[in-house]
Amino acid sequence: xxxxxxxxxxxxxxxxxxxxxxxxxxxxxxxxxxxxxxxxxxxxxxxxxxxxxxxxxxxxxxxxxxxxxxxxxxxxxxxxxxxxxxxxxxxxxxxxxxxxxxxxxxxxxxxxxxxxxxxxxxxxxxxxxxxxxxxxxxxxxxxxxxxxxxxxxxxxxxxxxxxxxxxxxxxxxxxxxxxxxxxxxxxxxxxxxxxxxxxxxxxxxxxxxxxxxxxxxxxxxxxxxxxxxxxxxxxxxxxxxxxxx
Amino acid sequence: xxxxxxxxxxxxxxxxxxxxxxxxxxxxxxxxxxxxxxxxxxxxxxxxxxxxxxxxxxxxxxxxxxxxxxxxxxxxxxxxxxxxxxxxxxxxxxxxxxxxxxxxxxxxxxxxxxxxxxxxxxxxxxxxxxxxxxxxxxxxxxxxxxxxxxxxxxxxxxxxxxxxxxxxxxxxxxxxxxxxxxxxxxxxxxxxxxxxxxxxxxxxxxxxxxxxxxxxxxxxxxxxxxxxxxxxxxxxxxxxxxxxxxxxxxxxxxxxxxxxxxxxxxxxxxxxxxxxxxxxxxxxxxxxxxxxxxxxxxxxxxxxxxxxxxxxxxxxxxxxxxxxxxxxxxxxxxxxxxxxxxxxxxxxxxxxxxxxxxxxxxxxxxxxxxxxxxxxxxxxxxxxxxxxxxxxxxxxxxxxxxxxxxxxxxxxxxxxxxxxxxxxxxxxxxxxxxxxxxxxxxxxxxxxxxxxxxxxxxxxxxxxxxxxxxxxxxxxxxxxxxxxxxxxxxxxxxxxxxxxxxxxxxxxxxxxxxxxxxxxxxxxxxxxxxxxxxxxxxxxxxxxxxxxxxxxxxxxxxxxxxxxxxxxxxxxxxxxxxxxxxxxxxxxxxxxxxxxxxxxxxxxxxxxxxxxxxxxxxxxxxxxxxxxxxxxxxxxx
Ligand SMILES: Cc1cc2nc3c(=O)[nH]c(=O)nc-3n(C[C@H](O)[C@H](O)[C@H](O)COP(=O)(O)OP(=O)(O)OC[C@H]3O[C@@H](n4cnc5c(N)ncnc54)[C@H](O)[C@@H]3O)c2cc1C
Ligand code: SF4
Ligand code: SF4
Ligand code: SF4
Ligand code: SF4
Ligand code: SF4
Ligand code: FES
Numbered sequence: 041x042x043x044x045x046x047x048x049x050x051x052x053x054x055x056x057x058x059x060x061x062x063x064x065x066x067x068x069x070x071x072x073x074x075x076x077x078x079x080x081x082x083x084x085x086x087x088x089x090x091x092x093x094x095x096x097x098x099x100x101x102x103x104x105x106x107x108x109x110x111x112x113x114x115x116x117x118x119x120x121x122x123x124x125x126x127x128x129x130x131x132x133x134x135x136x137x138x139x140x141x142x143x144x145x146x147x148x149x150x151x152x153x154x155x156x157x158x159x160x161x162x163x164x165x166x167x168x169x170x171x172x173x174x175x176x177x178x179x180x181x182x183x184x185x186x187x188x189x190x191x192x193x194x195x196x197x198x199x200x201x202x203x204x205x206x207x208x209x210x211x212x213x214x215x216x217x218x219x220x221x222x223x224x225x226x227x228x229x230x231x232x233x234x235x236x237x238x239x240x241x242x243x244x245x246x247x248x249x250x251x252x253x254x255x256x257x258x259x260x261x262x263x264x265x266x267x268x269x270x271x272x273x274x275x276x277x278x279x280x281x282x283x284x285x
Numbered sequence: 286x287x288x289x290x291x292x293x294x295x296x297x298x299x300x301x302x303x304x305x306x307x308x309x310x311x312x313x314x315x316x317x318x319x320x321x322x323x324x325x326x327x328x329x330x331x332x333x334x335x336x337x338x339x340x341x342x343x344x345x346x347x348x349x350x351x352x353x354x355x356x357x358x359x360x361x362x363x364x365x366x367x368x369x370x371x372x373x374x375x376x377x378x379x380x381x382x383x384x385x386x387x388x389x390x391x392x393x394x395x396x397x398x399x400x401x402x403x404x405x406x407x408x409x410x411x412x413x414x415x416x417x418x419x420x421x422x423x424x425x426x427x428x429x430x431x432x433x434x435x436x437x438x439x440x441x442x443x444x445x446x447x448x449x450x451x452x453x454x455x456x457x458x459x460x461x462x463x464x465x466x467x468x469x470x471x472x473x474x475x476x477x478x479x480x481x482x483x484x485x486x487x488x489x490x491x492x493x494x495x496x497x498x499x500x501x502x503x504x505x506x507x508x509x510x511x512x513x514x515x516x517x518x519x520x521x522x523x524x525x526x527x528x529x530x531x532x533x534x535x536x537x538x539x540x541x542x543x544x545x546x547x548x549x550x551x552x553x554x555x556x557x558x559x560x561x562x563x564x565x566x567x568x569x570x571x572x573x574x575x576x577x578x579x580x581x582x583x584x585x586x587x588x589x590x591x592x593x594x595x596x597x598x599x600x601x602x603x604x605x606x607x608x609x610x611x612x613x614x615x616x617x618x619x620x621x622x623x624x625x626x627x628x629x630x631x632x633x634x635x636x637x638x639x640x641x642x643x644x645x646x647x648x649x650x651x652x653x654x655x656x657x658x659x660x661x662x663x664x665x666x667x668x669x670x671x672x673x674x675x676x677x678x679x680x681x682x683x684x685x686x687x688x689x690x691x692x693x694x695x696x697x698x699x700x701x702x703x704x705x706x707x708x709x710x711x712x713x714x715x716x717x718x719x720x721x722x723x724x725x726x727x728x729x730x731x732x733x734x735x736x737x738x739x740x741x742x743x744x745x746x747x748x749x750x751x752x753x754x755x756x757x758x759x760x761x762x763x764x765x766x767x768x769x770x771x772x773x774x775x776x777x778x779x780x781x782x783x784x785x786x787x788x789x790x791x792x793x794x795x796x797x798x799x800x801x802x803x804x805x806x807x808x809x810x811x812x813x814x815x816x817x818x819x820x821x822x823x824x825x826x827x828x829x830x831x832x833x834x835x836x837x838x839x840x841x842x843x844x845x846x847x848x849x850x851x852x853x854x855x856x857x858x859x860x861x862x863x864x865x866x867x868x869x870x871x872x873x874x875x876x877x878x879x880x881x882x883x884x885x886x887x888x889x890x891x892x893x894x895x896x897x898x899x900x901x902x903x904x905x906x907x908x909x910x911x912x913x914x915x916x917x918x919x920x921x922x
Pocket of ligand 5 (some may be wrong): 526529530531532533587599600601602603604605606607617
């Protein structure tokens with residue numbers, strides 16, 4: 041029997057589900073292996089009977105917690121997809137601001153009606169079995185993870201930084217191009233895709249387990265960033281992991 | 286020596302490109318840096334480069350390489366398709382020496398067919414350096430000029446190149462594809478000599494002492510933890526220094542299934558000892574857990590371990606590590622200078638290292654493709670451990686010695702090293718006792734009788750059974766450590782008359798974790814074997830009549846003659862120190878203590894670097910070691 045798969049979204053942009061919907065041919069091959077029972081991007085129906093739940097977006101409201109717990113109860117395997125779900129993502133940027141202020145900015149007059157709290161990754165609420173990091177996720181990595189799950193294997197997420205892939209791809213380092221990169225502390229797995237395209241790593245896959253943050257900041261400053269800008273580099277994606285809760 | 290005009294040289298390159306027989310690779314510009322890449326025409330060549338981002342080793346040992354492809358359903362595998370031979374144009378002398386270093390590694394003990402297939406079919410056209418990166422210190426390492434390892438070697442003489450022909454292959458290539466090649470005149474030969482002398486003075490780096498002292502300096506510095514901590518404080522564990530190094534060869538092996546889940550590629554990818562998980566095993570133990578220990582390992586590997594093994598310092602001075610390390614702590618020149626001054630200031634005199642006696646032998650090729658085998662019996666022993674009986678499909682015996690291990694493939698998932706748990710006296714099949722801890726072992730537990738697995742091996746050094754004959758034996762097993770010991774223990778029991786007094790001490794955490802409990806019960810009834818078991822604790826609801834306490838509490842309970850007894854010890858990493866201390870307290874001589882060690886493993890044949898403890902490879906030199914041989918090896922116990 042094919043495993044039943046469902047997709048859910050919380051606070052995020054749905055960019056990750058779009059990546060999945062855009063897999064085209066590969067998706068067809070993949071769909072041969074699974075049965076999608078719920079996926080807003082490409083279908084209307086919804087079904088509560090599923091084996092694998094892919095969850096996108098971070099948890100930003102107390103009310104979301106019950107829905108997450110319900111998904112955990114229904115699913116055998118829960119997979120967090122995209123930075124918002126895996127590490128709190130860019131949503132956690134707001135954790136640096138006063139939350140009342142955030143409510144005011146987002147909801148204006150009706151702010152009092154909405155209840156928002158520090159944005160957090162899914163595993164702050166429920167146990168998560170597998171992660172597809174990235175903002176947006178890398179389609180190939182998504183396929184890798186699905187393949188692993190279908191084979192009964194825990195998907196392997198590297199615990200080394202983006203520099204490893206960047207070196208293998210023989211890129212010119214961003215610092216040598218006069219740019220600033222947080223690849224040395226960011227978890228690899230994206231095949232250093234942004235640097236391959238001539239840009240930098242913004243850190244969308246989150247920190248590795250034991251990042252040397254001081255050294256990274258020192259390097260950013262040594263190459264010319266101000267202290268504030270160096271700290272800003274860490275805020276963009278690492279907020280929740282840096283303990284900003 | 287030959288001479289060719291630059292125009293004719295371009296024609297030569299274009300002629301090579303035109304002949305579809307060759308993959309023509311050369312140095313090209315990449316932004317304001319340089320990289321080796323496929324050439325479309327001779328104009329792309331930039332022989333005036335300083336250094337390439339990655340060394341040319343990527344053509345022999347690629348970043349990602351398919352070792353073979355197999356069918357997920359039945360494990361049957363196909364060979365890789367053959368690749369075209371290559372010509373690589375513009376290799377600097379230090380990179381040529383580095384390839385020579387790689388050759389030694391990949392041919393030692395067993396030859397790596399994937400590496401040598403490409404190496405042997407490739408023509409190397411070297412070029413003497415016209416520019417040198419500011420980080421380069423090749424002259425100090427004796428690698429700035431070279432008179433071996435190339436097929437052709439170019440020296441730029443303005444409007445023409447001087448060519449040294451280094452091999453018949455090179456000569457033939459030249460006569461087939463190049464026109465108007467003349468013999469060099471005395472003047473040009475002189476010019477080449479002059480250029481080479483200039484190169485020897487081009488480095489902007491400076492060693493404050495003779496590099497021949499490096500191995501001895503390192504020896505003096507190993508325990509200086511403050512030294513390594515100071516230098517590695519800013520280390521990002523980013524691996525850049527090893528990934529760009531032309532002499533680094535460590536790799537990881539992984540399985541990659543296709544989307545239809547029908548075919549699986551087994552790939553190898555570059556890995557590096559600076560990365561956090563390099564020496565970490567499934568139980569969570571990390572044998573090089575801190576940045577300073579990993580940072581130190583790299584320098585020791587280059588400057589001491591490989592020197593002791595091959596007689597050369599495995600750094601060619603290309604300077605790539607220095608230029609790629611963002612916190613600027615990977616420059617060997619700075620590190621070694623600092624080390625020299627530190628040691629010097631302590632008044633320690635260090636002399637140049639003696640070249641070791643080197644004896645490299647190659648016994649055939651490594652087979653990365655496993656042989657097919659079938660699970661013929663499965664005995665669940667505890668919730669986490671199961672005994673599998675496995676039979677080779679071709680009807681052959683595994684042919685192992687007690688204490689050896691095999692690499693077991695679970696198709697679609699990967700490979701894991703597992704000790705053979707049955708004695709060689711058991712014919713027709715063999716047994717492995719497996720604890721589920723990660724991907725391979727978990728999946729193995731779900732396989733049924735009749736399912737297929739892959740087997741490579743047996744690997745490693747087992748117990749020296751002949752040396753143990755007639756001796757008294759004391760087996761000390763902790764937890765899963767019983768698995769490898771059982772291959773020897775059951776052998777001893779099968780040939781009981783050939784051995785003296787035999788004692789087995791066995792401990793685990795709690796009664797329900799006891800492995801081989803039926804066999805143990807039988808053992809307990811045997812008059813010719815002394816058997817004692819212990820548990821660390823006995824939870825309520827479980828029953829236990831034996832000793833309670835850690836394994837060392839059993840040692841005082843047995844009497845033996847320390848000069849006659851041989852102790853054979855295997856268990857979790859924390860156990861060795863305590864057991865060995867107690868044995869020594871009982872006056873057991875060091876060379877009467879035999880241990881079997883566990884480390885992270887990938888290749889099983891001394892190549893991938895994962896299992897290394899200092900200079901020792903557990904997969905090839907062990908896993909069974911005489912304690913007297915490893916007691917001075919700091920990373921061992
Ligand atoms: C010489 C030797 C003998 C061993 N004998 C046994 C045995 O008889 N029974 C048993 O249950 N286990 C044994 N082990 C341990 C066993 O190899 C690991 O538990 C196993 O590799 C874990 O693989 P995994 O894929 O399940 O775990 P994962 O955590 O998914 O590991 C991924 C990969 O890392 C490597 N790796 C992880 N842990 C280890 C480790 N401890 N040792 C070596 N490589 C590791 C392997 O290549 C493994 O495939 C032995 C290890 C060695 C080195
Ligand atoms: S560009 Fe970024 S990821 Fe790449 S090597 Fe430089 S710092 Fe590392
Ligand atoms: S390079 Fe950095 S920002 Fe880009 S996908 Fe990878 S982790 Fe994200
Ligand atoms: S390149 Fe530098 S920072 Fe990175 S692992 Fe090597 S020594 Fe550490
Ligand atoms: S250690 Fe550094 S200088 Fe030496 S060969 Fe490797 S990359 Fe080059
Ligand atoms: S162990 Fe040696 S060869 Fe392997 S990565 Fe480290 S320095 Fe390089
Ligand atoms: S060197 Fe690869 S396992 Fe030992």
